[in-house]
Amino acid sequence: MGPPTMDxxxxxxxxxxxxxxxxxxxxxxxxxxxxxxxxxxAFFGPLLQSLRAHLAETSATPxxxxxxxxxxxxxxxxxxxxxxxxxxxxxxAGRPVTVRWRFAEGDETIxxxxxxxxxxxxxxxxxxxxxx
Amino acid sequence: MSVEAMPPEATPAPTRGGSLRGAGPRRNSDFLRAxxxxxxxxxxxxAMRPGALRGSARGRDLDSxxxxxxxxxxxxxxxxxxVTQIGIAWVNYRDQxxxxxxxxxxxxxxxAKAIARPAWSxxxxxxxxxxxxxxxxxxxxxxxLRDAAGAVVLSLGDARRGRSFERITAQADLSSGQDGPALGxxxxxxxxxDLRGNAEKQxxxxxxxxxILMLAFVLTLHANVRRHVLAPLKRLLxxxxxxxxxxxxxxxxxxxxxxxxxxxxxxxxxxRMVDGLRSGDEAKQLLQQLEQAHQKLExxxxxxxxxxxxxxxxQSSVLPDRAALDGxxxxxxxxxxxxxxxxxxxxxxxxxxxxxxxxVADCTGHGVPxxxxxxxxxxxxxxxxxxxxxxxxxxxxxxxxxxVRAQLRQDGRGSESDDGLxxxxxxxxxxxxxxxxxxxGTALTTIDGAAVTRIRGAKRGLGYPQRPGERFSVDETxxxxxxxxxxxxxxxxxxxxxxxxxxxxxxLGHRGVTDILASHQRAPLAEQVARLDAALxxxxxxEPRRDDMTLVAFRxxxxxxxxxx
Numbered sequence: 001m002g003p004p005t006m007d008x009x010x011x012x013x014x015x016x017x018x019x020x021x022x023x024x025x026x027x028x029x030x031x032x033x034x035x036x037x038x039x040x041x042a043f044f045g046p047l048l049q050s051l052r053a054h055l056a057e058t059s060a061t062p063x064x065x066x067x068x069x070x071x072x073x074x075x076x077x078x079x080x081x082x083x084x085x086x087x088x089x090x091x092x093a094g095r096p097v098t099v100r101w102r103f104a105e106g107d108e109t110i111x112x113x114x115x116x117x118x119x120x121x122x123x124x125x126x127x128x129x130x131x132x
Numbered sequence: 133m134s135v136e137a138m139p140p141e142a143t144p145a146p147t148r149g150g151s152l153r154g155a156g157p158r159r160n161s162d163f164l165r166a167x168x169x170x171x172x173x174x175x176x177x178x179a180m181r182p183g184a185l186r187g188s189a190r191g192r193d194l195d196s197x198x199x200x201x202x203x204x205x206x207x208x209x210x211x212x213x214x215v216t217q218i219g220i221a222w223v224n225y226r227d228q229x230x231x232x233x234x235x236x237x238x239x240x241x242x243x244a245k246a247i248a249r250p251a252w253s254x255x256x257x258x259x260x261x262x263x264x265x266x267x268x269x270x271x272x273x274x275x276x277l278r279d280a281a282g283a284v285v286l287s288l289g290d291a292r293r294g295r296s297f298e299r300i301t302a303q304a305d306l307s308s309g310q311d312g313p314a315l316g317x318x319x320x321x322x323x324x325x326d327l328r329g330n331a332e333k334q335x336x337x338x339x340x341x342x343x344i345l346m347l348a349f350v351l352t353l354h355a356n357v358r359r360h361v362l363a364p365l366k367r368l369l370x371x372x373x374x375x376x377x378x379x380x381x382x383x384x385x386x387x388x389x390x391x392x393x394x395x396x397x398x399x400x401x402x403x404r405m406v407d408g409l410r411s412g413d414e415a416k417q418l419l420q421q422l423e424q425a426h427q428k429l430e431x432x433x434x435x436x437x438x439x440x441x442x443x444x445x446x447q448s449s450v451l452p453d454r455a456a457l458d459g460x461x462x463x464x465x466x467x468x469x470x471x472x473x474x475x476x477x478x479x480x481x482x483x484x485x486x487x488x489x490x491x492v493a494d495c496t497g498h499g500v501p502x503x504x505x506x507x508x509x510x511x512x513x514x515x516x517x518x519x520x521x522x523x524x525x526x527x528x529x530x531x532x533x534x535x536v537r538a539q540l541r542q543d544g545r546g547s548e549s550d551d552g553l554x555x556x557x558x559x560x561x562x563x564x565x566x567x568x569x570x571x572x573g574t575a576l577t578t579i580d581g582a583a584v585t586r587i588r589g590a591k592r593g594l595g596y597p598q599r600p601g602e603r604f605s606v607d608e609t610x611x612x613x614x615x616x617x618x619x620x621x622x623x624x625x626x627x628x629x630x631x632x633x634x635x636x637x638x639x640l641g642h643r644g645v646t647d648i649l650a651s652h653q654r655a656p657l658a659e660q661v662a663r664l665d666a667a668l669x670x671x672x673x674x675e676p677r678r679d680d681m682t683l684v685a686f687r688x689x690x691x692x693x694x695x696x697x
Contacts, residue, residue: 034630036679041550070637070638071630071639073628073678073679074554074624075497078550104637104638106638107641108642108643109628109639109640109641109642110638112642119591
């Protein structure tokens with residue numbers, strides 16, 4: 001048994017961790033800011049658990065995951081991958097899933113990271129959004 | 133009289149004699165002593181110490197306040213009472229004297245009237261009875277009856293007895309009714325001794341009254357001063373002593389507070405002061421605790437920093453000599469800057485079997501955890517190069533992946549480690565002017581004139597727990613090195629520089645870094661790397677670095693290029 005499903009997880013941004021808004025009820029998830037927490041597993045662990053629990057309980061609601069990170073370290077990249085995998089699996093099972101990868105105009109580093117992630121998705125829709 | 137018994141002047145204030153003290157009520161210091169305060173310093177009046185309050189409390193005789201009040205007020209009251217009483221007695225005496233005189237004159241006149249007739253002196257039966265009747269007056273002293281010629285006809289009583297001022301004398305002429313000559317004269321003396329007695333009694337009463345007044349005054353004054361002044365003052369003094377010893381007790385009011393009572397007002401002000409002192413003291417203590425905590429933190433921080441400084445020496449000693457490839461025909465420059473003294477970035481340079489080995493690794497995490505991983509990598513790499521003799525970069529990466537995973541027990545169940553590393557390996561073969569590159573998460577960048585290329589290796593890094601069925605595979609790239617070409621192995625800490633205030637707040641990125649490097653291609657590599665470091669700092673503009681950074685730049689030494697086969 002996973003943890004009880006939360007309707008919504010909201011965390012304010014710190015200088016080392018992003019602003020989190022996982023609104024499971026509406027299927028809208030978002031990460032914004034920068035992500036290089038000292039212990040990425042401790043930060044992303046609860047998010048991943050809640051996401052998995054939500055995916056296990058519901059099957060139909062579409063999910064849009066917005067990721068707009070100006071910087072993330074390699075542990076965070078790993079944690080993002082861990083978040084993307086169950087979403088891709090859910091998309092494979094028929095749920096509409098969109099990952100919207102937002103990056104600043106001309107920020108090749110983040111754009112490339114998005115492209116790398118996009119390559120791992122076969123079923124979920126992966127959108128690259130360049131922001132001015 | 134008691135006023136004379138203890139005049140204020142008899143005991144000069146500065147050195148109070150024991151006579152007054154001993155006779156007076158309990159002394160000030162007695163209650164302090166009873167309360168458990170003993171003062172050694174009070175013997176030296178000039179010596180002021182931090183606890184000066186004690187000295188002042190001691191030197192100030194609280195009971196002497198009652199004495200002072202008594203000595204200052206009582207003489208005045210006593211004199212007023214005495215003077216008043218004596219005045220009243222004097223007026224009384226005068227009135228009585230006047231009444232006595234009138235009485236004597238009336239009696240003399242009545243008797244003279246009764247006697248007066250022509251040739252009265254010839255018949256004693258006429259006047260003797262009349263004059264004798266005068267003796268019935270208890271105050272009667274003497275009576276003398278003279279005829280017209282002045283000869284004494286009859287004399288009763290003893291005119292000479294008693295003092296003259298205690299005698300009232302009245303004279304009356306015996307007249308015939310018309311304005312004729314006096315037929316004789318009656319002289320009557322009565323005693324005023326009663327008056328004197330009365331006056332004396334009154335004087336004694338005045339004295340006794342003042343004595344009683346004094347007694348009542350002393351008792352009332354003492355009782356009231358004690359109750360309304362001394363008791364509250366002593367409570368105040370005791371409270372001050374407590375405060376001196378930093379026991380923040382407020383002084384108790386024995387009744388409800390009255391704004392009109394000065395001592396109540398003082399007590400309240402004192403309590404407010406105690407509150408202020410207490411909060412000040414508490415703040416001081418908090419500050420002290422804070423300073424102690426700060427000191428502890430500082431000590432702990434110094435300890436940690438010393439420890440990490442030591443760790444940096446160890447990590448630096450694990451790193452290779454930067455000139456290790458000097459003999460292999462390569463110009464090499466290195467930028468190795470951990471974020472926190474030590475870090476997860478690692479590089480290796482070695483000339484082996486005529487080949488130059490260049491390795492850059494970026495282990496997960498930074499600081500001490502990252503540094504631990506670099507030691508695992510360093511040990512593993514050493515074994516792969518020297519025990520297993522691997523020279524093939526892809527093979528080295530593959531083997532390194534297995535060794536790291538085995539070392540971190542990521543190959544079994546229940547592994548807790550989710551760590552790994554990005555790694556890029558170049559093997560330089562001077563004889564063929566070739567570089568073979570294999571990378572896992574780390575790219576090889578080349579700049580040749582205006583052309584910048586990035587050869588990205590495998591996307592996945594080394595280590596990390598594998599998903600079932602996952603197998604590490606990496607491709608190898610062989611590059612033909614031409615003069616003017618410079619190669620760079622760099623960790624993502626180099627490209628991930630966050631610009632402080634740029635619109636969009638974005639990372640410098642690979643292109644930003646290669647732009648900087650490209651603009652200094654003609655400079656020696658060491659200078660090129662130093663300029664890059666400065667340019668990165670300028671881009672950050674005070675924004676802290678995000679990661680460890682390592683860059684290994686290398687190129688064939690100019691004029692040292694072997695002829696291409």
